[in-house]
Amino acid sequence: MTDTILVIDDQANVRALLKDYLTNQGYRVVTANDGQMGLFVARHEHPNLILLDIMMPNMDGFQFLPALRRESQVPVIIITARDEETDAVLGLELGADDYVIKPFRLRELIARVRSQLRRQGTPVEPGEFLRIGDLVLDRASHLVKVADKEVDLTPIEFDLLSVLMRSPGRVYTRSDLVNELTESGFAGLESTLNVHMRNLRLKIEPDPSRPIYLETVFGVGYRMNKQGAA
Numbered sequence: 001m002t003d004t005i006l007v008i009d010d011q012a013n014v015r016a017l018l019k020d021y022l023t024n025q026g027y028r029v030v031t032a033n034d035g036q037m038g039l040f041v042a043r044h045e046h047p048n049l050i051l052l053d054i055m056m057p058n059m060d061g062f063q064f065l066p067a068l069r070r071e072s073q074v075p076v077i078i079i080t081a082r083d084e085e086t087d088a089v090l091g092l093e094l095g096a097d098d099y100v101i102k103p104f105r106l107r108e109l110i111a112r113v114r115s116q117l118r119r120q121g122t123p124v125e126p127g128e129f130l131r132i133g134d135l136v137l138d139r140a141s142h143l144v145k146v147a148d149k150e151v152d153l154t155p156i157e158f159d160l161l162s163v164l165m166r167s168p169g170r171v172y173t174r175s176d177l178v179n180e181l182t183e184s185g186f187a188g189l190e191s192t193l194n195v196h197m198r199n200l201r202l203k204i205e206p207d208p209s210r211p212i213y214l215e216t217v218f219g220v221g222y223r224m225n226k227q228g229a230a
Contacts, residue, residue, distance in 0.1 A: 002026065002027065002028045003027055003028070003048040003049065003117055004027070004028045004029070004030060004045055004046070004047045004048050004049075005022055005027050005028070005029050005030075005047055005048065005049050005050070005051060005113065006029075006030050006031070006032065006038065006041055006042055006045060006047035006049070006050045006051070007019060007022075007029060007030070007031045007032070007050075007051045008031070008032045008033075008034070008035065008037075008038035008050065008051065008052050008053060008056070008061075008064070009031075009033070009051075009053040009056070009079065010033050010034055010053060010055075010056040010057060011053075012033075014053070014079075015031045015033070018051060018109075019031060021106050021110075022110075022113070025110055027113075030045050030047065033056075034056045034057055034058040034059055034060075035056060035058065035059025035060060035061065035063055035064030035067070036058050036059045038050070038052070038059075038064055038068075039059075039064065039067055039068065042068065042071075042072065042074070043071070047074060048074065048075075048117060049074065049075045049076075049077070049113060049116055049117055050068075050074055050075070050076045050077070051076075051077050051079055051109075051113075052064060052065070052076050052077065052078050052079065052091075052096070053079050053080070054078060054079070054080040054081075054087060054091065055080070055081060061078060061080075061091065062090065062091065062094060065091065065094035065095045065096060066094055066095070068095070069094070069095040069152075073152055073153070073154050073155070075097045075098075075116040075117070075119070075154070075155055076095065076096045076097055076098075077096070077097065077098045077099060077100065077109075077112055077113065077116060078091040078092075078096045078098070078099035078100070079099070079100055079102060079104070080099060080100075080101060080102065081101075081102040088101075088192075089191075089195055092192060092195040092196065092199070093195055093198065093199060095154060095199070097116055097154055097155065097156050098112050098115075098116060098192070099192075100112060116155070119155050119156070119159065128140060130162070130165040130166065132165060132168055132213065132224060132225070132226070133212070133213070134146055134147040134148075135165070135204060135213055137158075137161060137162055137165055139162060142158065144158065144161065144204070146204050146206075151203050151204060152203075153200070153203060154196075154199075156181070156196050157196055157199060157200045157203070159181055160177065160181065160193075160196055160197065160200060161200060161204070163177065163180045163181065164214065164222065164223070164224040165224055167224070168223075168224040168225065168226040169223060169224070169225075169226045170223060170224075171217045171220055171221055171222070171223045172221050172222055172223065173220060173221040174190040174193055174194070174221050174222075175190065176221065177193055177221070177222070178190055178193055181193075197214065197222060200214060201213075201214050211225075212225060213225055
């Protein structure tokens with residue numbers, strides 16, 4: 001089945017360029033000219049991935065992301081004209097999975113698109129069930145629960161948590177985690193990984209300022225506490 005990509009950008013020439021290029025790459029492409037229209041199209045077309053501009057009228061990318069994440073965990077790649085890391089970091093904190101900066105190379109963009117789609121469709125081992133304290137991860141059903149309450153994670157957050165839970169107590173450097181996630185399609189940087197870790201803590205930790213699961217080993221990296229909340 002052909003993957004559907006939703007392009008949300010207020011510039012008609014950018015929408016046309018991306019639609020032509022992605023269509024030639026074998027994808028089905030639908031478009032929207034702002035965040036409001038993007039939400040409408042996403043609800044009806046159920047895209048496999050969204051390419052999202054940040055600066056748009058009516059509803060910009062920063063407003064669009066929280067609204068989308070209340071309904072869907074579809075991968076989102078931010079496209080921003082501002083060559084500022086703060087914009088990218090804010091987008092990641094709001095639930096985006098990756099970003100590219102305008103002007104971008106089409107080859108770079110398609111590599112990131114394929115990376116996210118590959119991760120979304122990565123087969124898992126049936127019955128891989130992990131539990132630490134009140135934290136449960138079931139790879140077969142792509143389900144995470146904390147104290148019996150289901151938690152919605154993005155694909156990157158799920159894979160990151162899975163890596164750490166498979167080896168509780170092991171200290172991973174940021175480089176280690178990037179390498180682990182690259183095998184399932186992660187194309188981000190170590191600085192991007194830090195944002196995903198922060199988002200993950202906000203979702204699974206009872207008190208993110210005093211984490212009991214995802215511990216920071218200062219000067220080294222991160223580890224999953226063996227005991228957790230138990």
